[in-house]
Amino acid sequence: MQPILEVEHLKKYYPLRHSFLSSQCDAVRACDDVSFKLYPGETLGVVGESGCGKSTTMKAVIRLIEPTAGSVILQGTDFLSLRGNELKQARRHIKMIFQDPYSSLNPRMTVKEIISEPLDITKGYADREEREEIIVHTMQQVGLDPEFTNRYPHEFSGGQRQRIGIARAIILHPEVIICDEPVSALDVSIQAKILNLLKKLQRELGIAYIFISHNLGVVRNIADRVIVMYLGQIVEEGNNTELFQDPQHPYTQVLLSSVPGLSGGGPVIMQGDVPDPADPPSGCRFHTRCPYAAPICRLQKPELLENVPGHRCACHRTAEISLSGKAETEE
Amino acid sequence: MKFKRAQIGAVTFEGGYHNYYQESWRLLKKNRIAMFSLFVILALFIFACFALWIAPYDPNKQVLANRLMPPGPKHWFGCDEFGRDILSRCIYGCRVSLSVGLFSQFIACLIGYFMGVAAGYFGKKTDAVVSFLIQMFSSIPFLLLAMALMFALGSGLINLYISLGLLSWAGTARLIRGNVLQLREREYIQACRVDGGSDMRIILRHLLPNCIPTLIITVTLGIPEAILAEASLSFLGLGVQSPTASWGSMIAGSEAFIRTSAFYSLFPGLCIIVTVMAFNMLGDGLRDALDPKLRR
Numbered sequence: 001m002q003p004i005l006e007v008e009h010l011k012k013y014y015p016l017r018h019s020f021l022s023s024q025c026d027a028v029r030a031c032d033d034v035s036f037k038l039y040p041g042e043t044l045g046v047v048g049e050s051g052c053g054k055s056t057t058m059k060a061v062i063r064l065i066e067p068t069a070g071s072v073i074l075q076g077t078d079f080l081s082l083r084g085n086e087l088k089q090a091r092r093h094i095k096m097i098f099q100d101p102y103s104s105l106n107p108r109m110t111v112k113e114i115i116s117e118p119l120d121i122t123k124g125y126a127d128r129e130e131r132e133e134i135i136v137h138t139m140q141q142v143g144l145d146p147e148f149t150n151r152y153p154h155e156f157s158g159g160q161r162q163r164i165g166i167a168r169a170i171i172l173h174p175e176v177i178i179c180d181e182p183v184s185a186l187d188v189s190i191q192a193k194i195l196n197l198l199k200k201l202q203r204e205l206g207i208a209y210i211f212i213s214h215n216l217g218v219v220r221n222i223a224d225r226v227i228v229m230y231l232g233q234i235v236e237e238g239n240n241t242e243l244f245q246d247p248q249h250p251y252t253q254v255l256l257s258s259v260p261g262l263s264g265g266g267p268v269i270m271q272g273d274v275p276d277p278a279d280p281p282s283g284c285r286f287h288t289r290c291p292y293a294a295p296i297c298r299l300q301k302p303e304l305l306e307n308v309p310g311h312r313c314a315c316h317r318t319a320e321i322s323l324s325g326k327a328e329t330e331e
Numbered sequence: 332m333k334f335k336r337a338q339i340g341a342v343t344f345e346g347g348y349h350n351y352y353q354e355s356w357r358l359l360k361k362n363r364i365a366m367f368s369l370f371v372i373l374a375l376f377i378f379a380c381f382a383l384w385i386a387p388y389d390p391n392k393q394v395l396a397n398r399l400m401p402p403g404p405k406h407w408f409g410c411d412e413f414g415r416d417i418l419s420r421c422i423y424g425c426r427v428s429l430s431v432g433l434f435s436q437f438i439a440c441l442i443g444y445f446m447g448v449a450a451g452y453f454g455k456k457t458d459a460v461v462s463f464l465i466q467m468f469s470s471i472p473f474l475l476l477a478m479a480l481m482f483a484l485g486s487g488l489i490n491l492y493i494s495l496g497l498l499s500w501a502g503t504a505r506l507i508r509g510n511v512l513q514l515r516e517r518e519y520i521q522a523c524r525v526d527g528g529s530d531m532r533i534i535l536r537h538l539l540p541n542c543i544p545t546l547i548i549t550v551t552l553g554i555p556e557a558i559l560a561e562a563s564l565s566f567l568g569l570g571v572q573s574p575t576a577s578w579g580s581m582i583a584g585s586e587a588f589i590r591t592s593a594f595y596s597l598f599p600g601l602c603i604i605v606t607v608m609a610f611n612m613l614g615d616g617l618r619d620a621l622d623p624k625l626r627r
Contacts, residue, residue: 064521088527096525104518108351108540114519118526152351168522 003037010070045223101161159190238311365616386419420576432554438496447507544621551614555607
């Protein structure tokens with residue numbers, strides 16, 4: 001199958017100037033050489049701890065921030081080279097749902113104005129009647145009463161606000177939606193409802209989601225494939241069951257062990273903090289905190305290799321670790 | 332039964348709370364000083380609009396027999412050195428003061444908003460240039476610059492609007508810049524950009540409605556400053572041209588008679604004080620009512 005979104009060697013560096021006089025520039029590598037593919041109708045989970053560059057990467061993909069280097073191919077066209085009206089039209093196909101339903105809706109606009117904005121920008125309707133029809137239909141799709149059109153966002157609860165955000169994202173029937181932690185600001189009981197809504201919309205409209213989250217339970221629930229990021233790089237990528245049941249990268253193992261009930265055994269405690277992304281460790285970026293670090297990890301950067309089909313992992317010691325992991329469970 | 336009534340009460344409150352401005356108006360109505368000021372300002376506007384009918388005499392008619400006549404039953408505020416009725420001149424002076432306040436602040440608001448947005452939204456070099464301009468405009472003494480501009484443009488009402496407007500945008504721009512710096516990180520701005528919205532759309536449809544409270548406050552607090560500036564310029568002979576009544580020029584004319592006929596300078600002075608205080612107190616009330624930080 002042809003991927004709908006293909007991201008290759010995407011980089012986003014934020015330059016840092018040490019002092020006023022020194023011309024030598026360092027950079028925070030928020031997203032450092034990230035490549036992945038997204039297929040139509042699937043959900044790609046993106047996990048990692050805070051500050052690992054999940055959001056930055058996806059914002060660079062959708063060009064909310066301009067990437068430093070790399071390429072983004074959306075439906076066969078180079079999304080990064082588009083300008084002006086072409087870009088505006090291409091933006092119909094990729095949308096975003098934001099984390100905070102309180103700051104993602106303009107408090108001075110009515111629900112209708114908020115939802116119809118993408119429609120108005122692209123002039124995606126024939127006449128006024130059709131516009132009304134699309135708005136009402138979209139509101140029904142996300143479970144909002146069309147009578148609410150003239151209300152203001154503050155009159156709604158967090159869950160309903162997120163529904164408004166989803167309505168705005170789906171009104172133009174995009175092929176890809178980037179969900180930036182869409183449920184982490186909501187109550188647990190509402191989280192499930194919103195997740196079910198997202199799944200329902202995916203079934204009906206065939207949308208592909210990129211689902212950013214630090215909640216592994218949610219990702220386990222919704223994602224088909226999962227990417228694990230650490231310090232701006234992908235360390236592991238695999239399908240949901242494989243990644244959660246047989247994690248290959250030590251970082252993934254640590255991450256999974258930190259969630260009670262998701263994996264057998266107690267939590268593996270990592271030493272130290274996340275290193276400074278402006279001055280990442282040499283070799284494997286995880287070696288400073290890795291319980292299995294060997295001398296080679298400090299010297300050589302591991303490649304993201306596909307050891308098992310459909311399962312990529314960037315670790316020198318994958319083979320040895322998975323053996324030792326199994327040995328432990330057998331004991 | 333009791334429960335039901337409570338519920339109905341809650342519903343009516345929800346129903347009554349339609350939007351931000353209604354809520355602000357509700358808060359403002361509770362503020363007695365602000366409401367009194369609003370009443371005074373409305374009265375001043377009525378004086379200004381209907382001066383022709385309200386004023387008891389022609390403001391420019393000279394009756395030399397009434398020269399420097401003290402206040403009395405026929406001339407409540409007395410007469411000036413040419414025997415013109417001071418009450419009538421004060422009422423006509425209202426026109427000058429209010430129109431200068433309003434129009435100059437409208438110009439200042441327009442320039443200030445777009446300068447502030449340019450600085451806050453585009454950032455980088457634009458911000459550096461605009462911030463430098465703001466610094467420059469706020470560091471040169473206001474009256475000196477206003478005098479220079481009035482010399483260059485020549486005296487007259489329209490030139491007063493323009494020069495005072497050109498000189499008082501800096502404060503508005505600074506506030507709007509700060510406002511926009513805060514707003515531009517909001518996710519709804521990002522959402523609009525994801526949808527392909529142009530900068531103009533973001534500036535007019537998303538930033539402007541969120542900056543309006545700030546603009547209302549700066550305009551209301553800017554009007555008294557403009558009125559004072561007009562009075563100062565007219566006092567110095569750089570404001571409105573001589574027969575036209577203006578509070579500032581009236582005070583200038585009364586200068587020579589301040590020892591003998593104090594009433595002559597007192598009344599136009601009182602007019603300025605009342606107007607300026609009313610606008611200032613309304614501005615304070617509006618700030619309290621519109622400031623989202625004081626809400627809930």
